[in-house]
Amino acid sequence: MKFGFIMFPSKDAIRPGDFGRLLEDRGYHSLFYPDHTHIPAHTPERYDVAGLAEEFKIGMDPFVALGAAAEATTTLQLGTAVVLVPERDPIVTAKQVASVDVLSEGRMNFGIGPGWINQEMRNHGVDPDDRWEVMRERTEAMREIWTKDVATYHGKFVNFDAITSWPKPVQRPYPPILVAGNGPNVARRVVAYGDEWIPMVRPTVLQDIVTFKREVRKPGSDQPIPVTLFGGMPEDVAAYERAGIDRVLFWTRPLPYDAAVEMTADIAALLGARLKGE
Template identity: 50%
Template sequence: MEFGIGYFPTHDGIRPGPLARLVEEHGQESLFFAEHTHIPAERTTPYPGGEMPRKYWHTYDLFVALTASAAATSRLRVGSGICLVIERDPIITAKEVASVDQLSGGRLEFGVGAGWNREEMRNHGTDPRKRMAILRERVEAMKAIWADREASYHGEHVNFDRIWSFPKPLQRPHPPILVGGEGPTVLDRVLAFGDAWMPNYNNPDELYARAAELRARADRPIEVQTIGIPADARHLERAYEAGLTRVVHWLPNGGRAPVERALEEWETAIAELTGG
């Protein structure tokens, strides 16, 4: 089981490059960045968990942060946790994914999802009622761009003829696609276009039950990971026993000192699990 870090890369906290170096120096396997292009000032969609923290509307662009992190490290895997594909043009996003994967030496993990903020989706021209179908088509279209010298895709929401788009990702056929979400149909999406399921660690009992369901339904190897697990060896042990391949812990936003303290607490929990 691998251990990673999640972070909202805000302009008023530790910067992505120095954070990535710190995380790599502390022996972590991966670093995942959250994404929100903006937060609508007026919305009716409730934030899951009370009042929304201000970090949600203060983040750097996802792929700029990933590039800075990749450039500052040599071993650390860098990833999106998650990329809101339904708010992005798939041709541009395919280019960004391939570029970061090439420039990082094949160290990108591509977490994808539809998100929860309906007003945010609408501002990007996405009908929330169609977001899952849009997500699927955009991922499928990106896969075609990454795989084919001359790519085409024809769907209800994505449609283009014969395009050339280079570079291709260094990882072939593409970086791992980690499907986020915990909704009732998420396993269908994982089976349709994912390499792994990476839900939030909100309901462990449900996560592990659905992980077993996913493995029973899958006709190919599909990993189960989670993001947001607490710095607690008891939770890590349960994840290990359930066969999760990666667990990711959110660090608080801020300067280097509070971030490093939280990272050390996470390392203590890992040491309790591993005996290190």
């Protein structure tokens, strides 16, 4: 099992390059950054953001932060956890993902999700009821852009004809796509247009992962699909191992440099030999 971190990049937190070097030097596997283009001031539908943690509102763009981390590291896996695809243009996002993959020489992991704040989606012109279908079409369109010199896509929500977009990703055919979600349809979505599953910690998530690893396969393959757990706790890693989880991402609040040094050292001490894969 591999270990990494999720942290909102903010102006007062440890800088992405410094955080990446710190994690790489300590033997961690991954650094992922979250995504919110904005947080609506008022959310009359579904979710009240009044008590939302401040970092959701002040986080920097994840692709900019990942570019900085890519330049400062050589082996650390980088990724998004997760990009809210219905809120991002697929042509622009395809170039951003490919650019980070090039800068990192093939270390980009593209975690995707539909979003969960209705007004945030509406501000991007997306009806929340359409978010899963929009995410599927935009992801399929990005795969066409990454794999074709001249790409075309025609769907209900995404339409373009004969475009060229470079650079292409270093990873072939493209960086792994990690599909988020904890609902009953997530396995179908992972199989349809993803490469891995990235569920969040929930009361039943470990049993769900056991079932997923046992039953879900890509067409023509007998290999289990990798699972990255979003928001795991260091003290629970033995249970994660038993569930067959491939990677755990610990979610930490934005920390300044000295606090990040202390936090990563404390967790490394708790993980012990597991951090080295022993």
